[in-house]
Amino acid sequence: MSVPKIELAGVTKAFSGKVVLAGVDLTVMPGESMVIIGGSGTGKSVTMKCILGLLRPDAGSIRIDGQEVSGLKGRALAAHQARFGMLFQGGALFDSLPVWRNVSFALSGPARERRAAALDNLARVGLGPEVADLKPSELSGGMQKRVALARAIAPRPEIIFFDEPTTGLDPIMADVINALIRQLVSELGITALTITHDMASVRRIADRVAMLYQGRIIWQGERNAIDSAENPFVDQFVHGRAEGPIQMQLRRL
Numbered sequence: 001m002s003v004p005k006i007e008l009a010g011v012t013k014a015f016s017g018k019v020v021l022a023g024v025d026l027t028v029m030p031g032e033s034m035v036i037i038g039g040s041g042t043g044k045s046v047t048m049k050c051i052l053g054l055l056r057p058d059a060g061s062i063r064i065d066g067q068e069v070s071g072l073k074g075r076a077l078a079a080h081q082a083r084f085g086m087l088f089q090g091g092a093l094f095d096s097l098p099v100w101r102n103v104s105f106a107l108s109g110p111a112r113e114r115r116a117a118a119l120d121n122l123a124r125v126g127l128g129p130e131v132a133d134l135k136p137s138e139l140s141g142g143m144q145k146r147v148a149l150a151r152a153i154a155p156r157p158e159i160i161f162f163d164e165p166t167t168g169l170d171p172i173m174a175d176v177i178n179a180l181i182r183q184l185v186s187e188l189g190i191t192a193l194t195i196t197h198d199m200a201s202v203r204r205i206a207d208r209v210a211m212l213y214q215g216r217i218i219w220q221g222e223r224n225a226i227d228s229a230e231n232p233f234v235d236q237f238v239h240g241r242a243e244g245p246i247q248m249q250l251r252r253l
């Protein structure tokens, strides 16, 4: 069996005594698209930040290609982080830079080559050269998301993290972006880890789904298994019911 691309075992993290991750076990195989679902504040972002080395877990192991990465510092940490692409919730484009400079931000080399690479990546997300010299603020939300996606794939990262990739988009544009993500991840052979509340994203993007609840992965399975999962927590989340075993925390303690 091949070595997992990402492997978390017993990862714990607490902030000022408040336990957020209580022993997360998660395996993502190379080229696989894993989606983590779970309510607000269940620790999805904290899990991603621990994998990226932006937060240090209190205990447990995080392996990439079988190599332990928790506790990396300095250059080793920078090299680790360079293996990842990120699509942030808001797109996080630099508004002072034209689109092509945003897309080629992480690339090196002469400007002419970086611009050519930017145009190539824009084409992959369905945008023509006419947008290359526009500022992000001149584009619609859906187009900005495409630009952010082009920027995330431009360095051909081994792993991409998608953080709520459809936030702020209407359902049709969200579907277009979800389909693009699925297509690019497959075409480029990138391992993808997505966190989302959006079940439409899950159905479009995921090979496998993991549900985080109270600091642990309480269920994982193939995308098609979510509807028949005999797990009341998954069932409640997938169907968005107020009634069920998941207790919403209405105020921060």
Ligand SMILES: Nc1ncnc2c1ncn2[C@@H]1O[C@H](COP(=O)(O)OP(=O)(O)OP(=O)(O)O)[C@@H](O)[C@H]1O
Residues within 6 Å of the ligand: 015, 020, 038, 039, 040, 041, 042, 043, 044, 045, 046, 047
């Ligand atoms: N740096 C930090 N210091 C203190 N508490 C933190 C820190 N980062 C996260 N937390 C807490 O950890 C908990 C989990 O946060 P996290 O952002 O991972 O949730 P999430 O599942 O991604 O939620 P959402 O879906 O709303 O983005 C929250 O209660 C949050 O306040």
